[in-house]
Amino acid sequence: xxxxxxxxxxxxxxxxxxxTSHRTGGDNGYAAMSDRMVALAAAQPGCLGVxxxxxxxxxxxxxxxxxxxxxxxxxxxxxxxxxxETGRAEWYRDFAVRVAKVERAYGFSA
Amino acid sequence: xxxxxxxxxxxxxxxxxxxTSHRTGGDNGYAAMSDRMVALAAAQPGCLGVxxxxxxxxxxxxxxxxxxxxxxxxxxxxxxxxxxETGRAEWYRDFAVRVAKVERAYGFSA
Numbered sequence: 001x002x003x004x005x006x007x008x009x010x011x012x013x014x015x016x017x018x019x020t021s022h023r024t025g026g027d028n029g030y031a032a033m034s035d036r037m038v039a040l041a042a043a044q045p046g047c048l049g050v051x052x053x054x055x056x057x058x059x060x061x062x063x064x065x066x067x068x069x070x071x072x073x074x075x076x077x078x079x080x081x082x083x084x085e086t087g088r089a090e091w092y093r094d095f096a097v098r099v100a101k102v103e104r105a106y107g108f109s110a
Numbered sequence: 111x112x113x114x115x116x117x118x119x120x121x122x123x124x125x126x127x128x129x130t131s132h133r134t135g136g137d138n139g140y141a142a143m144s145d146r147m148v149a150l151a152a153a154q155p156g157c158l159g160v161x162x163x164x165x166x167x168x169x170x171x172x173x174x175x176x177x178x179x180x181x182x183x184x185x186x187x188x189x190x191x192x193x194x195e196t197g198r199a200e201w202y203r204d205f206a207v208r209v210a211k212v213e214r215a216y217g218f219s220a
Contacts, residue, residue: 002192004132004166004168006130006131006132006168006204006206007206008175009186010217016126016128016208016210018126018128018172020117020161020172021116022114024220027210041112044203051130051168053163053164053167053170054163055163055165056114056159057162057163060161060162060163061164062128062130077153088218088220092220094218094220095216095218096116096117096215096216096220097215097216098119098126098212099212099213099214099215100123100210100211100212101210101211101213102210103209103211104209105206105207105209106206106207107204108198108202108205108206110134110198110202110203
């Protein structure tokens, strides 16, 4: 689940899938599906964490993965496939997906 | 500026800097600095776009860059350096920075 903690990823390299979107108006089942997809993604083999934020402008979800195969397996997941199709038909005005290889990372904690 | 549009990036490869954070309480000059940094980043040579969202949980800002040198130049920018130092001292409870090479991307528009 995206429990509002920062993802505790291992040392790079690993992969990030950056999903940015604008919603259509109304919920239409979106909130429940979104929570379910984050939980389901986080439970997939090779998933290293999920971070998600949405404000009045855009939504950004970044999921982190051990390798390309883990991303491909999640993409092929039946429930995820249905959610993606509904997303195009109902929930999103537009979106972008970027798959990136994390090369370095650092953090700060007060 | 992050004008709530999705970034119009060119064909990969290019770089993404993924900044995820939790705020401390109160504003303490954060909102003005944040807007200024997004505008300043977007105006740097090699910056391909900035996307940002913050909700009650975490904040996520993703900036896109032509190459590693552009990222290094932005990191060395004097005003950005001051903002980062103030961020550690005042604005952020914790944060993570990940530098990633975007390998593929696709989008959807209704």
